[in-house]
Amino acid sequence: MSAQRLETERVILLPWNPEDWLEFKPIATDPRVMRYISDGTPWPDSKIIEFVERQRRNLAELGYCLWKLMRKGKIGIGGFCGLQPLDDLPGIEIGWWLTPDLWGQGLATEAGSTVIADGFNRCELNRIVAITRQENSASRRVMEKLGMHYERDARHHEFEVVLYAIEK
Numbered sequence: 001m002s003a004q005r006l007e008t009e010r011v012i013l014l015p016w017n018p019e020d021w022l023e024f025k026p027i028a029t030d031p032r033v034m035r036y037i038s039d040g041t042p043w044p045d046s047k048i049i050e051f052v053e054r055q056r057r058n059l060a061e062l063g064y065c066l067w068k069l070m071r072k073g074k075i076g077i078g079g080f081c082g083l084q085p086l087d088d089l090p091g092i093e094i095g096w097w098l099t100p101d102l103w104g105q106g107l108a109t110e111a112g113s114t115v116i117a118d119g120f121n122r123c124e125l126n127r128i129v130a131i132t133r134q135e136n137s138a139s140r141r142v143m144e145k146l147g148m149h150y151e152r153d154a155r156h157h158e159f160e161v162v163l164y165a166i167e168k
Helices: 020-028 045-062 107-120 137-145
Strands: 011-014 066-071 077-085 092-098 127-133 149-156 159-167
Touching (some): 011 077, 011 107, 020 077, 045 066, 066 092, 066 107, 077 107, 092 107, 107 127, 107 137, 127 137, 127 149, 137 159
Parallel strands (some): 092 127
Antiparallel strands (some): 066 077, 077 092, 127 159, 149 159
């Protein structure tokens, strides 16, 4: 069974609609957001569309996804936060991206806490991991605030990352 939305005090996490890729495009093409994503290259339209479709598929098939993040009382997509299977490392990953105007407000931690609780409770996961480039200290701080612990260095595709984990 999949949830239709997750909610915190300041954000609502919602399923994606096919047309959301257009509103997500400014985030996925912002060099500040993309700095620690793969090689830092902004995504082309085809990759953004594929991302949105993968989230729709994951929600339908797995019951979870990287939810579209909406700030309460604001118009527009503020990023995403949710769960997805890693394609080249074992585990279900929690991930988040936020628009730069939302950085430093604790929103990734707030949304992430709700996503982890949903993953452990409704989705019955026993372990959730997170990865980031080693130099992404902001994401590492969020992982630690979420109660995740550094486990090891790893390779994700061709990039060196750190892997954090939390157990149920």
